[in-house]
Amino acid sequence: MHVHNYEKLWLLASLALIVGFISTIVYGAVGAGVVMVNDEGGQVNASGLSEHPEFNDPGVRKVGPNEYEAYVVAQQFAFSPDPIEVPANSTVTFYVTSRDVVHGFEVAGTNANAMVVPGEVSKMTVEFNETDEYGVVCNEYCGQAHHDMAGEVIVKEPGNFTLDDAGESTTAQATNGTDETANGTGES
Numbered sequence: 493m494h495v496h497n498y499e500k501l502w503l504l505a506s507l508a509l510i511v512g513f514i515s516t517i518v519y520g521a522v523g524a525g526v527v528m529v530n531d532e533g534g535q536v537n538a539s540g541l542s543e544h545p546e547f548n549d550p551g552v553r554k555v556g557p558n559e560y561e562a563y564v565v566a567q568q569f570a571f572s573p574d575p576i577e578v579p580a581n582s583t584v585t586f587y588v589t590s591r592d593v594v595h596g597f598e599v600a601g602t603n604a605n606a607m608v609v610p611g612e613v614s615k616m617t618v619e620f621n622e623t624d625e626y627g628v629v630c631n632e633y634c635g636q637a638h639h640d641m642a643g644e645v646i647v648k649e650p651g652n653f654t655l656d657d658a659g660e661s662t663t664a665q666a667t668n669g670t671d672e673t674a675n676g677t678g679e680s
């Protein structure tokens with residue numbers, strides 16, 4: 493069978509396009525450090541958050557050198573705590589859940605962006621290298637004042653950062669590694 497040269501050229505060109513499109517999808521999915529939020533964060537009783545060992549007192553905990561966990565509760569129409577304060581040069585794992593309806597939790601300008609579903613914990617990790625301020629937005633329509641639902645992550649100079657009382661008030665893990673930053677004075 494004879495295939496005309498132009499025909500071959502078009503076949504090749506369309507093949508290259510298909511390969512190109514698939515490559516961009518694969519790169520976007522695995523090459524750019526994109527991680528999907530899955531069910532790793534576990535589940536909670538949305539109406540019993542006040543009895544939860546961490547979500548009863550949302551806040552930032554130190555769990556290792558330069559490693560922090562931030563427990564965040566979303567509810568109509570605010571995030572708690574707000575602002576979320578963390579030190580620069582740290583790795584922060586956010587655990588976010590909702591007290592009422594479905595919300596969004598997006599730390600604008602970072603890779604953190606998740607749906608927040610009552611009963612589920614969305615877990616995501618962000619590295620903060622420099623002092624900065626990031627807006628936190630709810631990007632799931634959650635009710636009449638949804639457009640007002642915003643918060644802030646403040647990345648502070650490590651020397652200016654102290655954990656507030658929430659960082660030392662709960663459970664065994666917090667009593668291990670917090671002493672060096674626990675000045676006992678709370679927020680200044």
Ligand SMILES: [Cu+2]
Nearest residue numbers: 630632634638
């Ligand atoms: Cu909302």
